[in-house]
Amino acid sequence: MGFFVLLAVEAGAISSELAEATGEGGFGLNFNLLETNLINLAIVIGLLVYLGRKFLGGILADRTSTIEAAIRAAEERRKDAAAALAEEQQKLAQAQAEAERIRASAEEAAKAAREAILAQAERDVQRVRETAVQDINTEQERAILELRRRVAALALQRVESQLAGNLNESAQQRLIDRSIATLGGR
Structure with missing residues (x-):
């Protein structure tokens, strides 16, 4: 605390000298050591360095x-x-590997499903063809x-x-006898 009082006294002395110098009509240099307080300034600076070293040294050491x-x-x-970055990068690499495995698995599953669907579609088409062929054959037979x-009915008619117009009593008798002989001849 005494240090700062001394500093304030010195500053007041310097400012009063400056005021006197400007009041006399100008500013000049005074080379008289005792009047310019160079000794006092050296003492103040020395005290500042000596006392300030401990104070500033402690502050600087703390800082x-x-x-x-x-x-x-x-x-x-x-x-x-x-370390956290390395761990997260490892987790990311694992996640990417898992995603790649899942993608590959999904592609395989999609390929297998596609093949199964195509095979089922082929079987369905074949079954429809066979059913159509059977239906056509049934309709054709019918x-x-x-x-x-109809042909038999028309032929009979x-x-x-013709028989009614061409067949008389004697022709009917011969036809019957021939039919009996054929049946009896077996």
Whole structure:
């Protein structure tokens, strides 16, 4: 505290000298050592250095230790962050490998499903073809039977009409006898 009082007294003396110098009509240099207070300034500066060294040294030492602790903490955080980054990169690589495996599995499943669908579609087409062929064959047989029935009916009608016109009593008797002989001859 005394140091600052001494400093204030010196500053007041310097400012009063400056005021006197400007009041006399100008500014000049005074080379008289006792009047310019150079000795007093040297003593004040010496005291500042001597007393300030302990004060500033303690502050600087505290500040230095605080900075060193902050640097050590930052270095620890950097190491922790690097370890966390490496761990997360490893997790990312695992996740990417898993995603690739899932994608490959999905592609295989899609390919197998596509092949199964195509095979089932081929079987369905074949079954439809076979059913269509069977339906066509059934309809064809039915049409043929119907045609045969109609042809037989028409043939009978024609034979009956021809027989009725061409067949007399003696021709009917010969036909019957021939039919009996054929049946009896077996």
